[in-house]
Amino acid sequence: MRKIWHNVFPVLVVVTAIMVLWYAFSVVLNKNWAYDKSTRGGYELSFSELVADTWTQKKPHLPTPDQIVVEIWKTTVEKKVTSVRSLVRHGWITLSATLLGFVFGTCFGIILAVGIVYNKAMNNSVMPWVIASQTIPILALAPMIILLLNAGGITGIVPKASIAAYLSFFPVVVGMVKGLRSPEAMMVDQIHTWSANKMQTFWKLRLPSSVPYLFPSLKVGIAASLVGAIVAELTLSQDGGLGARILQANYVGATMLIWSALIVAAALAATLVALMGLADRIVSKRMGFSR
Amino acid sequence: MTYVFMAILVWGVGWGINIAISRRKSSRWASPISAVIFGITFIAMWELIGTGLEVSPIILPLPSAIGPTFVNSLPIMWADFVQTFVKSALSGFAMGCGGAFLVSLAIDRSDFLQRGLLPVGNFVAALPIIGMAPIMVMWFGFDWQSKAAVVVIMVFFPMLVNTVKGLQASEVMQRDLMRTYAAGYWKTLFYLRLPAAAPFIFNGLKICTTLALIGAIVAEFFGSPTVGMGFRISTGAGRFELDLVWAEIVVAAIAGSAFYGLVVLIERAATFWHPSIRK
Known part of the structure; x- marks a missing residue:
């Protein structure tokens, strides 16, 4: 108990500090509009009135956390899921594209990593491009890829999922290649003396020892595929989704909508990464890797 | 066939x-x-x-069509490059990484702040920060300042987490040795801990080069002056000028790789003693 407190208390302090700063900033950023109203109305604002006004505006530059929570409550719990304004609906659209893309990206990444580890020609020719492609801004390709797939008659969830897959694929390849190569020469020799063939070496030695490398990549990958799905929705905004919601809100200057969609996206990301972390713990405990 | x-x-x-x-x-x-x-x-x-x-060239232009477009529209490309890369990405990268470096030096002195800020930093690093772009556009206007702001937020936490990790990389024995030499905080920092942290710092910088360019380009999808790589890509894709878009992507790829390569070169010069570089 004491140990948990030792770790949690500083985080609480930092989060509280962020909240205090947030409220302070929303006064600073929203005060111009408050002063505008008061000069037009011809009355003076005392400091407490100013603060009260900046924290309750309809279209603030920076909404306060409590305003955002109320807005999220209104657009998730109080709205029907089928409504176009329901963040649950948009969140689900984004989540389904993210998960589909993540599964595809991970499978493809693992297959490619196996190819790279077992085929030297592939290692020499493909691996440098995998690494180089991490240095180029892949997300810039998103509108193009969507356009290409649309022209090919592929619409709906697949274009979004392919961007998400594309983004989650690279961390998985890099992590898996490292992981599949992680058994030391001594271990490989050992299993060789047991006259294991290539398949057995793969299933009984290389694949199990890659697991501690796979999960950190999966954590990065699922966060990346969420970003990919959101950016893809900017181009495919007619289908809905959190990214589309942010873009539409941006056109009409509805800051509350942007913030609530953002916070939902952040919560989604945090949940997905936390689930991956949980899966990591369970699997590594059962496999005997646990710390 | x-x-x-x-x-x-x-x-x-x-x-x-x-x-x-x-x-x-x-x-x-x-x-x-x-x-x-x-x-x-x-x-x-x-x-x-x-x-x-x-x-159809409308769907997928051939490399032989992209090449001439690339050469013909060099002035446009250059203007976009200056707007997006030099003004937005580089300035945001410098501010974000510099700020994160200074903050991590500050929180390194307090164990309490480390335990508080690192989980928050790790959390924020996983968030879809790119969604902050419309808000930054609202606060800082359409020009490069808002894109630089997005880049600052994107690079800050990965850089912070890496630098803090790096500052912890020197061993207790080494720090004790510095103490027996009667070295104070600053001397220990400059002669032991910063060099020991360099591989981690450069790792953070390398991650941030990619993030900076992505941030600057995607932020332009949310509104920008009529110049910039992200602007050209999104409007070009809308108008089916795909050879121009592909040429722009080539520029982005070259700029990104060159930026990354530059950081790697500096890393090799600065951490020549590290086992992964020493041959």
């Missing part, structure tokens, strides 16, 4: 050469050469299959 067969032939030849190279005794150049052959094979197949199946 002949073109498609030629493409398959090209693929076979390229693959054959690569296998032959990999079977030979490994030399220093084996890997770069096969990477180049793979790249050339890929572009040749793109060209041949595109011609063979008569893919």
Whole structure:
């Protein structure tokens, strides 16, 4: 108990500090509009009135956390899921594209990593491009890829999922290649003396020892595929989704909508990464890797 | 169909050469050469299959169409490059990484702040921060300042987490040794802890180069002046000027790789003593 407190208390302090700063900033950023109203109305604002006004505006530059929570409550719990304004609906659209893309990206990444580890020609020719492609801004390709797939008659969830897959694929390849190569020469020799063939070496030695490398990549990958799905929705905004919601809100200057969609996206990301972390713990405990 | 067969032939030849190279005794150049052959094979197949199946240039322009567009629209490309890369990405990168570095020096002195800020930093680093772009556009206007702000937020936390990790990299024994030399905080920092942290700091910088360019480009999808790489890509894709868009992507790829390469070069010069670089 004491140990948990030792770790949690500083985080609480930092989060509280962020909240205090947030409220302070929303006064600073929203005060111009408050002063505008008061000069037009011809009355003076005392400091407490100013603060009260900046924290309750309809279209603030920076909404306060409590305003955002109320807005999220209104657009998730109080709205029907089928409504176009329901963040649950948009969140689900984004989540389904993210998960589909993540599964595809991970499978493809693992297959490619196996190819790279077992085929030297592939290692020499493909691996440098995998690494180089991490240095180029892949997300810039998103509108193009969507356009290409649309022209090919592929619409709906697949274009979004392919961007998400594309983004989650690279961390998985890099992590898996490292992981599949992680058994030391001594271990490989050992299993060789047991006259294991290539398949057995793969299933009984290389694949199990890659697991501690796979999960950190999966954590990065699922966060990346969420970003990919959101950016893809900017181009495919007619289908809905959190990214589309942010873009539409941006056109009409509805800051509350942007913030609530953002916070939902952040919560989604945090949940997905936390689930991956949980899966990591369970699997590594059962496999005997646990710390 | 002949073109498609030629493409398959090209693929076979390229693959054959690569296998032959990999079977030979490994030399220093084996890997770069096969990477180049793979790249050339890929572009040749793109060209041949595109011609063979008569893919409409509206859908997928051929490399032979992208090349001339690239050369012809160099002035536009240059203006976009300056707007997006130099003004937005570089300034945001410098501010974000510099700020994160200073903050991590500050929180390094307090164990409490470390335990508080690191989980928050790790959390924020996983968030889809790119969604902050419309808000930054609202606060800082359409020009490069808002894009730089997005870049600052994107690079800040990865850099912070890496630098803090790096500052913890020196061992207790080494720090004790510095203490027996009567070195104070600053001397220990400059002669022991910063050099020990350098590999981690450079790792953070390398991650941030990619993030900076992505942030600057995607932020332009949310509103920008009529110049910039992200602007050109989103409007070009809307107007089906795909050869221009592909040329812009080539610029982005070159700029991104060059930026990354530059950081790697600096890293090699600065951490020449590290086992991963020392040969």
